[in-house]
Amino acid sequence: MNGESILIRGARILGGPQGDMLLRDGVIAALGGDVDGTGARAIDADGLVALPGLVDLHTHLREPGREDAETVASGTRAAAAGGFTAVHAMANTDPVADTAGVVEQVWRLGREAGHADVRPVGAVTVGLAGERLAELGAMADSAARVRVFSDDGICVSDAVLMRRALEYVKAFDGVIAQHAQEPRLTEGAQMNESELSGRLGLRGWPSVAEEAIIARDVLLAAHVGSRLHICHLSTRGSVEIVRLAKQRGLPVTAEVTPHHLLLTEDLVSTYDARYKVNPPLRSADDVAAVREGLADGTIDIVATDHAPHPVEDKECEWDAAAFGMLGLDTALSVVQHTMVDTGLLDWSGVADRMSFAPARIGRCDSDDAAQGRPLAVGEPANVVLIDPAASRTVDARTSASLSRNSPYDGMKLPGGVVATFLRGRPTVEDGALTWI
Numbered sequence: 001m002n003g004e005s006i007l008i009r010g011a012r013i014l015g016g017p018q019g020d021m022l023l024r025d026g027v028i029a030a031l032g033g034d035v036d037g038t039g040a041r042a043i044d045a046d047g048l049v050a051l052p053g054l055v056d057l058h059t060h061l062r063e064p065g066r067e068d069a070e071t072v073a074s075g076t077r078a079a080a081a082g083g084f085t086a087v088h089a090m091a092n093t094d095p096v097a098d099t100a101g102v103v104e105q106v107w108r109l110g111r112e113a114g115h116a117d118v119r120p121v122g123a124v125t126v127g128l129a130g131e132r133l134a135e136l137g138a139m140a141d142s143a144a145r146v147r148v149f150s151d152d153g154i155c156v157s158d159a160v161l162m163r164r165a166l167e168y169v170k171a172f173d174g175v176i177a178q179h180a181q182e183p184r185l186t187e188g189a190q191m192n193e194s195e196l197s198g199r200l201g202l203r204g205w206p207s208v209a210e211e212a213i214i215a216r217d218v219l220l221a222a223h224v225g226s227r228l229h230i231c232h233l234s235t236r237g238s239v240e241i242v243r244l245a246k247q248r249g250l251p252v253t254a255e256v257t258p259h260h261l262l263l264t265e266d267l268v269s270t271y272d273a274r275y276k277v278n279p280p281l282r283s284a285d286d287v288a289a290v291r292e293g294l295a296d297g298t299i300d301i302v303a304t305d306h307a308p309h310p311v312e313d314k315e316c317e318w319d320a321a322a323f324g325m326l327g328l329d330t331a332l333s334v335v336q337h338t339m340v341d342t343g344l345l346d347w348s349g350v351a352d353r354m355s356f357a358p359a360r361i362g363r364c365d366s367d368d369a370a371q372g373r374p375l376a377v378g379e380p381a382n383v384v385l386i387d388p389a390a391s392r393t394v395d396a397r398t399s400a401s402l403s404r405n406s407p408y409d410g411m412k413l414p415g416g417v418v419a420t421f422l423r424g425r426p427t428v429e430d431g432a433l434t435w436i
């Protein structure tokens with residue numbers, strides 16, 4: 001199937017012992033020690049770390065509808081550049097991904113582009129309007145095999161609808177990914193509610209608006225016995241609620257974004273709309289809490305919430321600007337900086353939080369395009385090689401994304417993706433996308 005065999009020489013597998021890895025016919029054909037790679041093209045990976053291909057549970061690709069901001073092809077290129085071999089594409093497109101037809105279209109576009117697997121997320125409610133449930137079963141049964149459902153961008157705030165959605169997805173082992181934002185508590189909100197929001201005169205977004213929905217939904221999920229996933233958790237209180245839920249053995253999982261691991265609300269005082277995001281950047285204490293939560297497993301995964309926006313929606317006054325920031329091609333560097341270089345997580349921990357666990361939550365770890373699998377003989381050859389000793393200054397203009405709203409532009413970050421392999425085929429090599 002895949003013409004070329006590749007011998008990766010001397011990488012540290014998950015940061016552990018050095019060894020060779022042979023990628024042939026789309027799978028890991030041999031692993032460990034000195035591998036006989038006769039006939040294979042050899043890549044010198046001395047000093048590099050091999051991780052399983054990363055899986056993002058939360059990406060906005062903007063196609064259909066806003067192809068000026070991102071397409072399935074451009075977004076999955078940015079994903080490959082960041083070491084991802086699969087992304088879950090959020091449903092807030094135009095038209096909304098609330099039917100089998102739209103999710104199949106997004107899935108097919110991903111297959112045609114071939115840079116990373118695209119697993120569409122289905123909307124919970126028709127048109128994200130929060131009134132009627134979308135055809136969840138038809139999306140689950142479609143060629144796109146949807147397992148994650150979310151109205152992300154908007155909260156499913158109606159408790160009856162949320163309960164019905166949780167009940168409905170049990171039939172096919174789906175999960176509801178909630179954008180936890182109590183709408184009445186956040187009307188017109190522009191940034192984290194704090195002493196700083198008062199000083200800047202911007203409408204505040206209290207932590208409790210996130211925590212109240214998470215607490216309610218944890219109780220609903222427990223009542224229904226269904227899987228709940230919390231999108232972009234951002235406050236200390238949210239971490240505490242999820243910790244309690246897990247202590248009770250409830251089927252609740254949670255994600256944190258790279259930007260909530262690194263950036264704080266102080267950046268808002270620049271009035272640079274690159275820092276405007278939903279949920280907002282929080283306090284240094286919240287950042288410490290989400291790092292601890294990710295380290296101890298309370299927070300299951302890192303998800304990028306890659307949210308491309310065209311310049312005209314970002315280079316305007318703060319109140320008018322769109323919420324959201326890029327994240328795919330910088331995620332691993334931010335996680336290295338905040339979690340690995342600080343001693344909070346080792347590389348196996350990173351593999352768990354950015355590959356194994358997101359694939360498990362999205363139920364894409366066991367089908368014929370399985371992702372988030374261990375680096376072992378016979379497993380699909382989804383592999384990323386990183387150089388933890390490298391560093392680079394982020395230049396948003398060089399991103400494969402069609403948008404430029406990176407909050408890290410000009411920032412020096414450690415690490416770097418040297419190569420990404422999707423079922424044995426390089427999508428990135430020598431730190432550059434293979435199709436440029």
Ligand SMILES: NC(=O)N[C@@H](CC(=O)O)C(=O)O
Binds near residue numbers: 060154279324
């Ligand atoms: N995160 C954001 O600020 N924006 C997201 C929506 C979302 O994730 O809630 C977007 O679609 O732009």
Ligand SMILES: [Zn+2]
Binds near residue numbers: 232
């Ligand atoms: Zn959201």
Ligand SMILES: [Zn+2]
Binds near residue numbers: 090153305
């Ligand atoms: Zn989002």
